[in-house]
Amino acid sequence: MPPRVPPGAARMIWSDDRSPDTAGAAGEINGGEITVGVIGLGRMAQALVFPLIEAGLLDRQRLLAVVASEASAERLRHSHQLAVSTDPLQAWQAPVVLLAVKPQQLEGVAAALAAAEAPTSPRLLISVLAGVTLARLQRLFPNCLMVRAVPNTPCLVRAGLTGLAWGEGLSAAHKEWVQQLFARVGEVLELPEPQLDGFLALTSSGPAFVALVAEAMADGAVAAGLPRSLAQHLAHRTLAGTAALLHERELHPGQLKDMVTSPAGTTIAGLRHLERAGLRSALIEAVVAAADRSRELA
Numbered sequence: 638m639p640p641r642v643p644p645g646a647a648r649m650i651w652s653d654d655r656s657p658d659t660a661g662a663a664g665e666i667n668g669g670e671i672t673v674g675v676i677g678l679g680r681m682a683q684a685l686v687f688p689l690i691e692a693g694l695l696d697r698q699r700l701l702a703v704v705a706s707e708a709s710a711e712r713l714r715h716s717h718q719l720a721v722s723t724d725p726l727q728a729w730q731a732p733v734v735l736l737a738v739k740p741q742q743l744e745g746v747a748a749a750l751a752a753a754e755a756p757t758s759p760r761l762l763i764s765v766l767a768g769v770t771l772a773r774l775q776r777l778f779p780n781c782l783m784v785r786a787v788p789n790t791p792c793l794v795r796a797g798l799t800g801l802a803w804g805e806g807l808s809a810a811h812k813e814w815v816q817q818l819f820a821r822v823g824e825v826l827e828l829p830e831p832q833l834d835g836f837l838a839l840t841s842s843g844p845a846f847v848a849l850v851a852e853a854m855a856d857g858a859v860a861a862g863l864p865r866s867l868a869q870h871l872a873h874r875t876l877a878g879t880a881a882l883l884h885e886r887e888l889h890p891g892q893l894k895d896m897v898t899s900p901a902g903t904t905i906a907g908l909r910h911l912e913r914a915g916l917r918s919a920l921i922e923a924v925v926a927a928a929d930r931s932r933e934l935a
């Protein structure tokens with residue numbers, strides 16, 4: 638198992654009670670609260686940043702966010718009272734920058750920074766871009782210390798998973814700071830960079846695969862005569878309860894399957910259909926395809 642930081646175990650280092658012996662991320666993090674820049678305050682960045690703001694762990698006045706369109710900036714300023722701009726340089730004023738644009742928007746971000754010849758001092762850059770390697774990030778942002786993070790959408794409800802791979806030159810204190818940041822929205826794992834594609838395929842694409850299963854199971858219940866809203870509720874609860882049982886009892890999925898499958902019963906009748914339809918193979922191939930696509934994007 639890779640080293641793991643349990644959810645909620647960590648304190649935010651930049652809060653008032655931060656440990657004085659924790660070194661600064663890029664030389665500027667030491668002392669008091671820090672300002673965080675966000676380039677691309679879209680769905681993923683919001684899933685990370687909003688829980689921190691709601692928990693009072695990140696001061697909204699200390700967030701310098703950049704988006705592409707004035708319409709998005711205006712919407713975020715209005716709905717969340719945040720400093721959101723379309724000026725690409727705004728975020729680079731902060732010592733820590735979260736990079737969360739789409740991979741195809743990356744070159745534009747780097748070009749804007751290069752044209753402005755900023756920043757002048759090293760920044761800690763945390764990239765959540767799928768498939769974009771540390772080596773490429775380092776080439777595009779040579780003046781930054783680099784972290785590659787793969788968070789997933791359940792971070793929105795603090796039930797996330799984040800995989801982290803480190804760039805060159807980060808101290809133990811940098812790493813601890815970043816781990817604690819992501820620990821606020823879920824579980825954090827350190828991984829060798831080549832494993833991040835498989836990690837992303839399972840944990841970031843996985844919620845979409847599971848949502849499809851939830852929707853299809855509810856369709857089945859509707860076909861069996863249940864009202865839609867009840868069927869959807871039951872599907873969600875069944876998935877959540879099953880995940881909790883697997884996790885808390887540390888059961889292998891096969892054990893749980895056998896626990897609920899009685900001879901000549903209802904479950905084995907359903908399982909026969911799933912095996913005939915190739916559900917296992919479809920899910921295996923879905924995860925492999927997502928991992929391949931992540932490598933392709935790199």
Ligand SMILES: NC(=O)c1ccc[n+]([C@@H]2O[C@H](COP(=O)([O-])OP(=O)(O)OC[C@H]3O[C@@H](n4cnc5c(N)ncnc54)[C@H](OP(=O)(O)O)[C@@H]3O)[C@@H](O)[C@H]2O)c1
Pocket residue numbers: 676677678679680681682703704705706707709710725737738739740742745746765766767768787788789790841
């Ligand atoms: N969603 C996930 O589960 C997940 C998981 C892991 C990693 N990721 C990664 O997270 C990244 C963002 O994904 P997302 O789903 O959050 O995308 P998204 O919702 O489309 O957000 C992209 C954001 O980037 C902004 N943007 C575009 N070009 C920009 C530029 N040149 N400068 C500054 N901001 C710019 C967009 O602004 P406008 O709104 O004005 O267009 C938008 O706010 C992707 O690289 C993805 O690989 C996502």
